[in-house]
Amino acid sequence: MEKHAETQYPVNDLLRRRWSPRAFAARPVEREKLLSLLEAARWAPSSNNEQPWVFLVATADNPEGFQRMLSSLVDANVAWAQHAPVLMLSVARRNFERSGKPNRHAFYDVGQAATNLSIEATALGLAVHQMAGIHPDKAREVFGIPDDCDAVTALAIGYPGDPGLLPEELRKRELAPRTRKPLESFVFDGRWGEASPLLSKKS
């Protein structure tokens, strides 16, 4: 299933096609493709080129590791994510490695790496559904995540599957139109709350 963004202005095809399904095919993801996803994450930009991201990876063909990953997700996500062939956990190093000082942009940069990964997935015919709903303390315990790092999100990864196999409530959400706030609500000019003149046809 595809679910393209209904854009107000054109955007390139990879960004238009990227979305976050809950239905995944059982088909495993080729090792080469997973490596390309991680390589894409690797080349994200970051503050001071700190690269504050770590990715923990679990594939369904390793049931023990996969269960450990599932134990870090909230139940509402386990319900569908358990059927994805690959799960990852993104982790942020909170401090700069060189100075030990707090990195204000650690989460921001992990988000950049996750987006790169998701866009590469789209390019390879895969889909990624990121989840905020995780148990960071549980993840720390089961994976041995150090004190100066925090689990940030989980990522379900796989080939798109059949929405018909989802429970009814999730199936409805899967088939509902995608929505976003209008540009006027978040693109401002010289002053907070004043829509940018870029957005008016006359400019």
Next chain:
Amino acid sequence: MEKHAETQYPVNDLLRRRWSPRAFAARPVEREKLLSLLEAARWAPSSNNEQPWVFLVATADNPEGFQRMLSSLVDANVAWAQHAPVLMLSVARRNFERSGKPNRHAFYDVGQAATNLSIEATALGLAVHQMAGIHPDKAREVFGIPDDCDAVTALAIGYPGDPGLLPEELRKRELAPRTRKPLESFVFDGRWGEASPLLSKKS
């Protein structure tokens, strides 16, 4: 100037070509292209579809607004970013609009929107250089950013320019090879610090 990522595993062309130059051409950026960049940001995924991002936009053809934006950057960034034709400031809403509760993923999701914007820029022949080096308090003052929002990064945007016009120190950095940590240092399997078997040739 182009500066492709030297990848260990293949990634799609947009991600490979994206990089963060400091040399921009004086040429203005077409309004339609800026709208596509913002539209790309708009379609980033976010926790609960909260879309916690705001972008403040300044173009060089509005000197007063452009100076205000420059006043929010640290001096080391003003040195080169003053020559970009477009500057933006990304801002995060720290709390969920519906509940008022803290959004742990606000910065992460603003990072996702900024990456989408940067990749759309690459697709349109533009380049984006994101900056962590800003004065968030100064930005709050000059743009009237509310208390429950924080300036996160600045973005310099334009067509690639001539590195020869940069001061010597910056020119060296512009021409230096791009570097990233190896995958082995941040892709772990069941346990923190243990490189994923995906990365070993035998798996």
